[in-house]
Each structure stands twice: as structure tokens, then as C-alpha cells.
Amino acid sequence: xxxxVMDLTNLGDLVVRKSYGGDVTFRVESLTRGSAVxxxxxxxLLADAPIADLVKVDRPAQSEKSKRxxxxxxxxxxxxxxxxxxxxxxxxxxxxQELHSYSVGGPAYFEVPGKVLHLDGDPAYLRKSLDLYERLxxxxxxxxxxxxxxxxxxxxxxxxxxxxxxxxxxxxxVLKSMIHHDLYSLNSYKNSRNFVEAIQVARQYERDFDxxxxxxxxxxxxxxxxxxxxxxxxxxxxRILIHALDPVYIAAKASFTPIRSxxxxxxxxxxxxxxxxxxxxxxxxGSYRIGLPRFRDLSKLNVVPSxx
Numbered sequence: 682x683x684x685x686v687m688d689l690t691n692l693g694d695l696v697v698r699k700s701y702g703g704d705v706t707f708r709v710e711s712l713t714r715g716s717a718v719x720x721x722x723x724x725x726l727l728a729d730a731p732i733a734d735l736v737k738v739d740r741p742a743q744s745e746k747s748k749r750x751x752x753x754x755x756x757x758x759x760x761x762x763x764x765x766x767x768x769x770x771x772x773x774x775x776x777x778q779e780l781h782s783y784s785v786g787g788p789a790y791f792e793v794p795g796k797v798l799h800l801d802g803d804p805a806y807l808r809k810s811l812d813l814y815e816r817l818x819x820x821x822x823x824x825x826x827x828x829x830x831x832x833x834x835x836x837x838x839x840x841x842x843x844x845x846x847x848x849x850x851x852x853x854x855v856l857k858s859m860i861h862h863d864l865y866s867l868n869s870y871k872n873s874r875n876f877v878e879a880i881q882v883a884r885q886y887e888r889d890f891d892x893x894x895x896x897x898x899x900x901x902x903x904x905x906x907x908x909x910x911x912x913x914x915x916x917x918x919x920r921i922l923i924h925a926l927d928p929v930y931i932a933a934k935a936s937f938t939p940i941r942s943x944x945x946x947x948x949x950x951x952x953x954x955x956x957x958x959x960x961x962x963x964x965x966x967g968s969y970r971i972g973l974p975r976f977r978d979l980s981k982l983n984v985v986p987s988x989x
Contacts, residue, residue, distance in 0.1 A: 693724065696735040705922070706738065720803065720852050724922040725899035726935060727852035727871050750870065755928050760952050761817055782926075789975035792945035795845035795894070795936040795968025797821035798838060799929075800879070802828040802851020802872070802899075804923045810848075813929050819936045828852070828872040831879035839844065839886045845968040846894045846935050849879045849912075851927045855920060864920060875905035877910045884911035891966040894935045896928050904961060914962030916953070924954035938967025 692712065696719060697703035705726065707719035713763050719730050797819060803806035804825040807977050814821035822842050826834045828851045833848070853872040855864065867874045887893035890913055897907045898916035899921050907915035914931050916923045938944045945967050951955045 685686050686859045695738050695740070697738055698728075698730055698734050698867045699736055702988050703736065703738075710736075715895055719832050720866070720899065721922070721925075723827070723925055725803070725806070725850060725852050725925055725927075726901070727854045727899075727920055735969075751760050757926070757952055757954055758813070758816075761930065761933055762932070765937060768939075785917060789896075790971045790973050793970040793972060794844070795818060796847045797848060797932050797936060798842045798844035798849070799823040799848040799932070800826045800831050800834060800838075801848075802826065802831075806850075809925060810929045813926060814933070817937075819933050821932075828875040829874060835882045835886070839883065844893070846896065846926045847883050848896040848932050849876055849883070849895065850899050853902045855901045865903070867903055867906055870901070872899065876902060877906050880907060880910040880912050890963070892967055894932075894968065896931045896935075896962075898928075899923065905953065906960070908963070912962075914949075914960060914964045915961050919957065919958035919962045921958050924958040927953045927955050927960055931962075933964065935968055937969045939969050942967050942969055944980070 692709050694709045694927075696707050696709055696717075698707070699703065705724055706722045707726075707728070708722055709717050710720050711718045712732075715733075716729055716731055717735060719735070720727055748961070769873050797809065799810055799814075799821055801810060801823065802825075807825050811821060811823045814823075822838075822839065822844070824834065831849055831851075834875075835849075839847075851872060853870060853876070856869055856871060863869055867877065876899075880895055880897050880922060883893065883895055894914075895912045896914045897910075897912040898904065900917065901917045901920045904915050904918045904920075913935075916927070933948055934949050935944055944967055946962060946964060950960055950962070953960050
């Protein structure tokens with residue numbers, strides 16, 4: 682990885698922080714006199730840093746933290762895909778036992794996974810998230826919305842989209858001046874208050890925690906405040922960095938956990954990229970349903986054909 686002196690005129694440059702050993706790669710969002718606002722390229726962290734502390738890089742840092750995150754991201758995706766395969770096999774076996782007559786190869790059913798409404802404060806992360814939803818066959822509507830505008834956006838979007846799962850995420854972080862002060866005050870965080878307000882709007886729309894699953898937060902977010910506001914799952918219990926795709930992993934698990942079952946909370950949290958220190962939550966029912974018989978025109982419903 683080549684390093685060069687920071688060019689103050691280039692927004693969008695990839696940089697690392699010398700004071701942190703270059704462990705996380707950021708993109709420069711804005712520049713003011715002597716400082717810059719930077720956003721993580723793999724982690725949902727928003728920070729400000731002195732210009733003198735930044736070093737420009739030509740590609741994302743290959744630190745141990747980044748390498749572990751990429752390995753874990755691959756493992757999490759494989760786990761989700763394996764879970765989908767197991768769910769389809771179980772559905773098929775159960776239906777074959779319950780039905781006395783069925784076609785060769787088993788009964789043809791259709792799937793109705795939970796629908797996701799994903800609000801993201803980062804357009805690049807939103808694109809990655811929507812790509813992953815598509816790969817996993819999770820129905821999802823995604824919108825790039827700055828964190829401060831998320832509450833107002835949800836007032837308009839919730840009645841229109843009518844989701845089963847809402848993801849409220851973007852960038853966050855503990856204010857540098859508050860690191861050794863009150864971590865239980867919303868004033869100590871860059872965007873946790875905005876996430877809390879958005880959660881409250883969603884809970885006013887649907888108070889049943891099983892009818893609307895809310896996944897909220899970003900790096901170092903005020904975990905307790907997000908849960909108290911009404912989130913089912915939130916970051917970050919240990920105020921650590923969370924990976925860009927952690928909220929997607931949880932939403933996908935909720936989407937494909939059967940409605941008659943609760944999401945296996947320890948399994949979900951242990952298999953997020955950031956682990957149980959990065960994300961926590963409460964017991965919640967899934968949103969996935971199957972239907973019989975399978976029919977031809979699925980275009981008017983939020984359904985996915987089975988693998989039969």
C-alpha cells in the first residue's frame with residue numbers, strides 16, 4: 682500500500698489515521714480549516730480528524746482488523762445461504778409429511794419472506810446492502826437518507842412501503858471530546874439521537890415488536906437508547922466498530938425466520954461480522970411465511986417461488 686502526503690483539495694480521497702496505526706480506511710467527506718470529516722469504507726464510523734493526522738492511500742488498508750472483517754463477512758454470507766437451503770429442505774420435508782397427496786418431487790409451495798425497508802446514511806453502503814438483499818432473495822426497498830432526515834422520511838415511507846422489517850443505519854461515533862465522559866448521554870454521539878428519533882416514529886406507526894422488526898444503529902451507537910426507543914436489534918453494546926453489512930445480516934435473518942418461530946438471538950449475534958459486542962437485541966418473532974398451492978402469477982405479491 683503506497684502512502685502519500687494528504688492533498689487538501691481532494692474530497693473523496695481514501696485516508697488512514699496515523700494516530701490509530703492506519704487500522705481503518707476512511708473516505709474524506711468534507712474539509713474545514715485544519716480538519717476533515719471522514720467516513721469508514723468498511724465500518725459504519727463517522728469521525729473528524731486533524732489534517733496532519735491523515736495519510737492518503739491508494740487502496741483500502743490491509744490491516745488485521747480489515748482482513749478479519751472481510752473473512753467474517755464471507756463466512757456470514759455463506760451461513761445465510763446455508764440457512765436458506767436448510768429452511769427450504771425443512772419446508773419440503775414438513776409438507777410432504779403433512780399432505781397425503783402431492784406431485785412428484787413434493788408439494789410446490791411459495792414463500793413470503795419479510796419485506797425490508799432500509800434507510801442508509803451512506804449511498805455506497807446502501808448499494809452494497811441492496812446487492813446483498815438481492816443475492817439472498819430478500820425483498821427490500823432502499824433509500825439514501827441523511828441521518829438527520831430519517832425520522833421525517835419514515836413518516837412518509839412506512840405507510841407506503843408497509844414493511845415487516847425496518848433498517849435504520851448510516852454512520853455514527855462517539856464525539857472525540859466525550860470519549861472519557863458520559864457514554865450514556867445522547868449528546869456524546871454524532872448521530873444516535875437521529876436514530877432514536879427515527880425509531881420513535883417507526884414505533885408510533887407500529888407498536889407491536891413482532892409486527893415490525895427494527896434494526897438500528899451504526900459504529901459506537903448508544904445501544905441502550907436505541908433499544909429503549911423501540912428497536913429490536915441495535916448497535917453497539919461495547920461501543921465498538923460495526924461492519925457495513927451487519928444490519929443487513931440481521932434483517933435477512935428476520936426476513937427468513939418463520940413467523941411461528943423466534944429469531945435465534947445468540948445465533949444471529951454470534952454470526953454478525955462484529956459479533957455480540959457490536960450488536961445486541963431482544964427476542965423477536967420472524968417474518969417468513971409459506972403458502973399453498975404455488976400459483977403462476979407472483980408479480981402482485983411480495984413472494985418468492987420455492988426451489989422446487
